[in-house]
Amino acid sequence: MNKRQIQSITLICFLFFSTIGFSQNVKDLKWPREIKKENYIITLYQPQLETLEGNTLTGRLALSVKNKKENNVRFGALWFEARLLTDKSSRTAALESLIIPKIKFADVDDQAKIENLKLVIIADIEAAEIVLSLDHIIAGLENVENDNATAKALKNNPPDIYFRKTPTVLVFIDGEPKLKVVENSKLEYVLNTPFFIVKDAGSYYLKGENHWYKNNSITSGSWQSISSPPKDVSKLAKQRFSKEQENSKEFSKTPPNIIVTTSPSELVVTKGDLAYEPIKDSSLLYVTNTESDIILDIDSQMHYLLLNGRWYGSSTLTDKDWAFIEPDKLPKAFGSIPSDGSSIAAVRVSVPGTEEAKEAEYDQYIPQTATVDRKKATTEVTYDGEPKFEKIEGTDLLHAVNTQSTVLKSANKFYVVDDGVWFESESSEGPWKVSDSRPADVDDIPPASPVYNVKYVYIYDSTPDVVYVGYTPGYYHSYVYGGMVVYGTGYYYQPWYGSYYYPRPVTYGFGVHYNPYTGWGFSVGISYGWLTLSFSSHNSYWGPGGYAHGYRHGYHHGYHHGYHNGYNAGYARGRYDAQNAYAGRRSVEDRNINRSGVTTRTGSLNKEKLSSRRQSVSQNRTKPSTKKNNLFADKNGNVYQRNKKGNWEQKRNSKSRQSLFLGNGNSSCCHTFYCYRPLFHRKGASQVMNLFKIYQFEN
Secondary structure (H helix, E strand, O other): OOOOHHHHHHHHHHHHHHHOOOOOOHOOOOEEEEEEEEEEEEEEEOOOOEEEOOEEEEEEEEEEEEEEOOOEEEEEEEEEEEEEEEOOOOOOEEEEEEEEEEEHHHHHEHHHHHHHHHHHHHHHHHEEEEEEEHHHHHHHOOOOHHHHHHHHHHOOHHHHHEEEOOEEEEEEEOOOEEEEEOOOOOOOOOEOOOOOEEEOOEEEEEEOOOEEEEEOOOOOOOEEEOOOHHHHHHHHHHOOOOHHHHHHHHOOOOOOEEEEEEOEEEEEOOOOOOOOOOOOOEEEEEOOOOOOOEEOOOOOOEEEEEEOOEEEEEOOOOOOOOEEEOHHHHHHHHHHOOHHHHOHHHHHHHOOOOOOHHHHHHOOOOEEEEEEEOOOOOOOOOOOOOOOOEOOOOOOOEEEOOOOOOEEEEEOOEEEEEOOEEEEEEOOOOOOOEEEOOOOOHHOOOOOOOOHHHEEEEEEEOOOOOEEEEEOOOHOOOOEEEEEEEEOOOOOOEEEEEEEOEEOOOOOOOOEEEEEOOOOEEEOOHHHHHHHHHHHHHHHHHHHHHOOOOOOOOOOOOOOOOOOOOOHHHHHHHHOOOOOOOOOOOOOEOOOOOOOOOOOOOOOHHHHHHHHOOOOOOOOOOOOOOOOOOOOEEOOOOOEEEEEOOOOOOOOOOOOOEEEEEEOEEEOEEEOOOOEEOOOOOOOHHHHHOOOOOOOOOO
């Protein structure tokens, strides 16, 4: 979603709240506003504005619908556009028309119900004489600019990009190799990599699929293919790889070449010289004999490569000769790439302004929500030695560096985020209880911090028995930049090396692609038989969702088939197998819905079309709520409330609701080779607790 659309979300909130009372006196406007309709109470929360282009105002708002019979509340987000008639002399603007492209609610995928809700809200707003304060609009737009500064802080410098025309594997090591002795053995293994690299008698051995390699150095020289390693090395490998990995029929017959890298890198492999096909009705060509998304602009002779939702350009295709391309600098022809029938259509999700890009951005504002039982929920934190904390730049917070958990210190209190739930304690080592609020400076955590993603985990409300929580895709390192959704902050985070190795989230090295149906997927140009992730649990590389095997084809089985997913079976599997971060926890009640549902739009509604509806709208039906005017909706659609200390905390307006605000659901992604499930695939609390299990070889 582009900036204008994002801002439209905020505006909706503002417009809805201002529908009643502004016509008399702008200063008399009260919110939140309530609309009573049969057995329902619709509460409209104060909006935040995002763009004003000409006389078109766009934004968002948070709203809730309460069923008086069932005594529960559902929260939603609404996106909008509105045409304004402004009067600078009175510093006011009248609403002339309203368009609502989308409304989303947690646990509600019945489009008929959503459309009915749209009609009720639009009819009520259009029936009222809405007048907005220009000062409020300007102030809101200024706040949006501050919010957008966070997105601009993402790092988009290109990684080291390697281009090869023969089968090659990129072996990622997280910094300089760190060796650790295998217990009760003379062998040593490379600790800081998900690849199987073992040292024996001065030589290094690498295993991938059924191939073995040997080298006298890890990062220099050439890895040579060998028929078999020493007996002890082979025995250890059998412990590290599953039987399924060992016996896969999808392994390559010819050993690929090896590139070992210790810094952020990506690999592009084609099957021989580049083969091009034209993109219909454009001046573009795309490369067909590769798993990567590569487009050639004929006019400029520039190749564009899509990585992690970001575009990089090169005129030479030589190693490391790539530059980041700002989204608004892409050739205009990208916007005309066909959405139907083109095998390169998947890239449209990364072209600002396309419907696919808008949908992807919409999904960034939809949180997964859950209800946490205070009595049952707890967590544990393990440190490598005594807890060590480092300051988070730009905040008063500190974060623990010698643990796989995300532990924050604020004043004299400690917080930990575990599977999308905030816990707190008076001690860095617990005991931990479910928290009612987040640390005050969480929203100020910069992308340069390795714990940046926890700012997207929210606390909406609480009762003596339960706490309502949720998270948006930012928790899984998915962010909006320039009208596109990108993966990762782009920063390299220093891991912890001690008695244990704790990796941090990575952006590059694993060929991340976005699938408009299922989300982010990983590949490394190989089958999953190269990685020991099943046993090593290097999940911190990929954040709370971890890394799970999806459709297991490698070596060009999936050239541009259905959004880079090979065959439909695997493509669908990744979507329907996925679960969320709250799934499997006995202390959590979650609702698993499909975030990728079809969205309907409400077009411009003119006065004539509304006239019949207004007859059924009571002029006094919408009234100021008795609730305090201390709520607002942020750009993610999350509701905040000012507490007694003057700080903003995420809240919900009902303590009895069964679901929170907006919900995401079966969002996952199956790439040709792997499936990264942004929503956890775990069965049982004990397995969830082990999500960040330390990577070490154990007998």
